[in-house]
Amino acid sequence: MKDSTYRSQVLVCGGTGCVSSGCQEVMDALENELSSNGLADEIKVVQTGCHGFCEKGPLVIVYPKGVFYCQVEPEDVEELVAEHLQNDNIVDRLLYKDPVTEESISNYEEIDFYQKQQRIALANCGHIDPHEIEDYKEQDGYQALKKTLTELEPEEVIDEVKDSGLRGRGGGGFPTGMKWQFARDAQSDKKYVICNADEGDPGAFMDRSLLESDPHRIIEGMVINAYAIGADEGYVYVRAEYPLAIERLQRALDQANEAGVLGENIFDTDFSFELHIKAGAGAFVCGEETALMASIEGERGMPRSRPPFPAQKGLWGEPSNINNVETFANIPDIILKGAEEFSSVGTENSKGTKVFALTGKINNTGLVEVPMGISMKEIIYDIGGGIGDDKEFKAVQIGGPSGGCLPEDKLDLPIDYDSLIEAGAMMGSGGLVVMDEDTCMVDVARFFLNFTQSESCGKCTPCRIGTKRMLQILERITEGEGKEGDIKLLRRLAKNIKSSSLCGLGQTAPNPVLSTLRYFEDEYKAHIYDEECPAGACQALLGAYVIDEEDCVGCTSCVDVCPVDAIEGEKKEVHTIDPEACIVCGSCVDECPTDAIFQE
């Protein structure tokens, strides 16, 4: 962003990640330091949305040079102001260091984490002030809407979206242009546009970041959609767990209404569109489109059977189009730059980019946007910086509770909607959770089933009872009570639940089990037949603790912490654990300074 009245701008990342790393204290310190040095009129401090590199927060970028500082503490601010902002010297110790060469990198675009990314939906995130509509407008904001309303017919807008090849970013991957066409073709005086921001997949936070960092982009996408299908009212359904997103979106709505890009007679045309925010109340199933509509209507969020589809009979029985946050975020670019440019990125059937939330046992956690067709290996190793703590990669979980786990030999797979389904996973909302050798795949399957089972709304029997039965079997296996026939039974239950559940939640709930069975069946067998957990994660299957004689330094830390006095030993002598008395609580392992305690 540029603002000519200031000679320099300091951008402080205010995404949720950096907020909890203490960016507010850094902001305050910066503002204090600047005003006590009489620089407040020359240098502007801006709180932006999420820059994506949550691992290294709080992030600070100083323009005009665009110098990228990471893990900035309030104590660093004095030096930063004196050296960089007064003497124009870059503060080397706060720069990002390349993990291999240990060289300092001042331009963030040269950091591995950003190099392979291509940002369309996230283009403004971390670069503009989400509180100011003017900042968005400076980046060609609302130009796509102006073009739509003043130059294009509704059919032309839909054709452009169809030609772009954009597919729904919320999980299913249905072609967006077709969805719009269905809603346009429905005959009615009243139609609705809905934005699904009920981001409930554990391990995904891109919708949150988009709403917190660039709320106007979503509004613009929705108004364009409304014009295309002929709707005059819309809702953004946001999870109640995202208070900051709701606050910033509300502010953006107010500004947009005032600026005449939302509300009555937008851009002085006869097109009007009214937009509301609806806060969810904590139910994962409301991410399903028909359940979400029931929730807006004030009902329990239970899915309805389809057909009729929402495009015919949606909210309050009227034709409605519902898209995910990230889908809407792509619309302004498609309209402004054209379908051709958008579809030049990606693979044959999956165009454009996808935002992934990169988390788990990986060095660089954060939010990344990459072209479709990139390999998982590039994301995990080039962008994510590989696996931490010198551990071995084991699997990557993609697509949340509807998705699956992919093993190492699938890492070269080019990521798109279809290749992932073929491999037994799915794009889902784009959570990528990396797992290392310490993660037990049976336990991961149990974890997801526990989630879907407790979030099942209970309307249809296959999902309500089927997921419960699958969970019981998985719990048995992880507790060492697995028996012959369990694997076959899991597969049969999975098949039936998938084919007979009412909505997407049930239809995809067995996927984490099926994909781990497909790639890690040996691990299930080890639990069932050998009563062993190869990853050493399932407590019930682990043996007694022992102390390595070579590594023990005789510090008595473990003796002191053991709650049942099962450890004996004098200072500076090797300690021993009485396996009969040990309750396998693990307290001693956490306490041992030399990692000398392990399980047999």
Added chain:
Amino acid sequence: MDCACGNSEQNKEEYLAPLREVLKNYDGKQKDLIPVLQDTQEEYGYLPAEILAEIAAGLDLPFSRVYGVVTFYSQFHLEPRGENIIRICMGTACHVRGGSKILEKFKDELGIEADETTEDLKFTMESVACIGACGLAPVIMVNDNTHGRLVPDDVPEIIAQYE
């Protein structure tokens, strides 16, 4: 609601006054049910039965419909809540980075199980699916504050901040 002072009518009206204010902001239709419940819970801290009955009357809905919605969504509570709400994330990223150890430590320190409230009404502890701050796993929220990259030893200090 019965009151020992004998002036129960007046007391009841005082008790219901904040709810009446909330209802004034809405049209009294079914679509307003969830926002009304959210605003009311904000006022009272939880949703007692007599309040739900008033909401049902105010929106012209059967009590069963209101009760059904309240018990469907995890955000609504029928019991009093602690002054501070601790949400411990049990999402995927937190799970693989040791979120359950954090939960265990909180259980030990507070002497309550998940979804329970301490006797002094200081803390309510919940385990939640994902709070969307996976980059900081394992992570918790206390009220609106996020605390990330935790190890079990951080727990006592966090509790002390809110005591």
